C-alpha cells in the first residue's frame with residue numbers, strides 16, 4: 215500500500231512538550247508525520263514526562279529547544295530543521311503562557327511577557343516558514359487561540375487580547391497565502407485538563423466544569439484531533455477559520 219502524501223510531511227509543534235502540544239506531537243506522529251517538538255530548554259522537568267508520553271511514536275518525534283519569543287532564534291531553528299530534517303510543511307503554534315491578574319493590578323511586565331510568547335511567538339515562527347511553504351505550494355498552519363479570546367475572561371486582559379490577536383493574525387495570513395496552497399487556521403480550546411488549568415483554584419475549576427454543557431474538562435486528545443484534521447493534505451479548502459473545541463462552553467456561528 216502506498217503512503218498518503220500527508221504521511222511524508224514534516225511538522226513543527228511549539229509548546230511541544232506541554233499538555234496539549236505533546237498530544238498534538240503524538241497524534242501527528244501516529245498519522246505518519248515526522249514531528250519536531252519545540253519548547254524551552256529549561257523545561258527539563260517536563261522532558262521526561264514527554265518522553266514517556268511519546269513512547270508509542272517509535273522515534274518519529276524529536277525535541278529541539280527554542281524560545282519562540284526570540285525572532286532570531288526561531289530563524290536559526292527553522293534553518294537547522296530544513297538543513298537536517300526537511301522542509302517544514304506543518305506548523306502548530308501551541309506555546310503559551312498566562313500572567314493572570316485584573317487590569318488594576320497588571321504591570322507592564324505581566325503584559326509584555328505574555329505578548330512576547332503568545333503573540334510575538336506566532337509571528338516569529340510563521341514569518342520564518344511562510345516563504346518556503348508558499349514557494350513549495352503547500353503548508354498547514356494551526357495557531358492555538360482560546361475560548362477566552364472569543365469571550366474575554368476576568369483577570370485575563372493580556373491573554374484574551376493575545377488570543378483574539380492570534381485569530382486576527384491567522385485570518386490575515388490566510389488571505390495572503392490562500393492561492394499558494396497554504397492554509398492558516400486557529401483552534402480555540404475551552405478549558406482542558408492540563409497543567410495550565412490545574413493552576414486554577416479548585417473551587418473556580420468546579421464552577422467552570424458545571425458551566426460546560428458536555429460536563430467535563432476537555433482533554434489534550436480532544437484538541438489534537440482538531441489539529442490533525444486541519445493539517446491533513448485534503449483539508450485545503452478550510453482556511454481563515456476558527457475551530458472551537460470547548461464542550462459547548464461557548465457556542466456561536
Ligand SMILES: NC(=O)c1ccc[n+]([C@@H]2O[C@H](COP(=O)([O-])OP(=O)(O)OC[C@H]3O[C@@H](n4cnc5c(N)ncnc54)[C@H](O)[C@@H]3O)[C@@H](O)[C@H]2O)c1
Pocket residue numbers: 228229230231232233234235252253254257260280281282283307308309310311331358359360361402403404405406407408409410411
Ligand atoms: N489548557 C487549556 O485549557 C487551554 C485552553 C485554551 C487555550 N489553550 C492554549 O493552548 C496552548 C497549549 O496549552 P497547554 O494547556 O498545553 O499549556 P502548557 O502550559 O501545558 O504548555 C505550554 C507549553 O509552552 C511552552 N512555552 C512557554 N513559553 C515558551 C517559549 N517562550 N518558547 C517555547 N515554548 C514555550 C511551555 O514550556 C509549555 O511546555 C496554549 O497556547 C494555550 O494558551 C489552552
